[in-house]
Amino acid sequence: MASNENSNKTGTRLVDRFIRVQRAFLTLGGEVHGTGELANEAGLDDSTTSRILQSGVKGSLFERVGYGKYRLGAGTARLGMQALAHAPAKDERTHKILEELRAATGGGLVFQYMLAPFAGAQRQCIDMAVGDSDLVELGMTTRDVLSITRSLRTGASGRAILAHLPQAIQDAVLAEPIPAEAGPGAYRDNDELLASLTGIRNRGYALGYEECMPLWNSCAAPIVWGEAIMGSALLLRPSTIMPKVPDTVIEATKSAASRISAKLSHLSEPTATMFGP
Structure with a gap:
């Protein structure tokens, strides 16, 4: 039971951090942002933010456009259009x-x-x-x-x-x-x-x-x-x-x-x- 509770807490923390990185893009505005400024806006350390960004790249939610530089990806756009359509x-x-x-x-x-x-x-x-x-x-x-x-x-x-x-x-x-x-x-x-x-x-x-x-x-x-x-x-x-x-x-x-x-x-x-x- 304790193991499941710890797993759930870990999963919740990961989801929360992912959302904070996504929101950082919205708050900062513009198109391309570095890992450091996204981390600072999200209130996370650089290594955690980097892992989240790299994971998001695999799902097309983020797109890497240079060394340590990212923008929102096509997957995010598709989610937005789906939300607006409904x-x-x-x-x-x-x-x-x-x-x-x-x-x-x-x-x-x-x-x-x-x-x-x-x-x-x-x-x-x-x-x-x-x-x-x-x-x-x-x-x-x-x-x-x-x-x-x-x-x-x-x-x-x-x-x-x-x-x-x-x-x-x-x-x-x-x-x-x-x-x-x-x-x-x-x-x-x-x-x-x-x-x-x-x-x-x-x-x-x-x-x-x-x-x-x-x-x-x-x-x-x-x-x-x-x-x-x-x-x-x-x-x-x-x-x-x-x-x-x-x-x-x-x-x-x-x-x-x-x-x-x-x-x-x-x-x-x-x-x-x-x-x-």
Whole structure:
């Protein structure tokens, strides 16, 4: 019995160390890292980290790219794509949350955006609550809203997602051209855009003033699955009705995103927002 218990403890420690090395790659960002910096970030000694990396190379979870240099491997990518392919996205309960957000804020248009995992770093609308609004009269076609993935650098819903993605993906998005259909309020200076992402992470929401379309203002909050950013909840209202986004709208949007996050993670709905002010 004691032998089995010791074996189980040893196995648990090995799994824990392997996970710590994987997380070190995420925390450090970038592409390639040396054994020493991974060990330091994981809180392990160099020899233990080296053994874990070498073992991971055999399973394609890590890839060796030079003496003592490693990056995440194709096996990790396959696991990630498999997870995204089966990630929860929406159901009747999440749609009801969108409808409740629309009612709580006096109308407007409410959308649920999610990352489009097989189209690069972009977002796609998967659900909406728009009441009797005619999207065509508002300058939006159903195909535009539902079928076309859009840049994460433009719009409150895009920036709410972009703010929580790794630095390497942020850099790739910032290198993209500004979409031709972007509104006059879109961030055209990358330094200002980066500063806005810091503010979003600190506050837990993004505000957009005529970013995606002229004469429409917006508020968005991130939707997460566990610790992973998955999308955002967006409220749009005409700038004539909502020239500035009031605190009541911000809190309602954050609460809706938090409730959707809880639903996706099969948790009880929170009594407060997941992201502090």
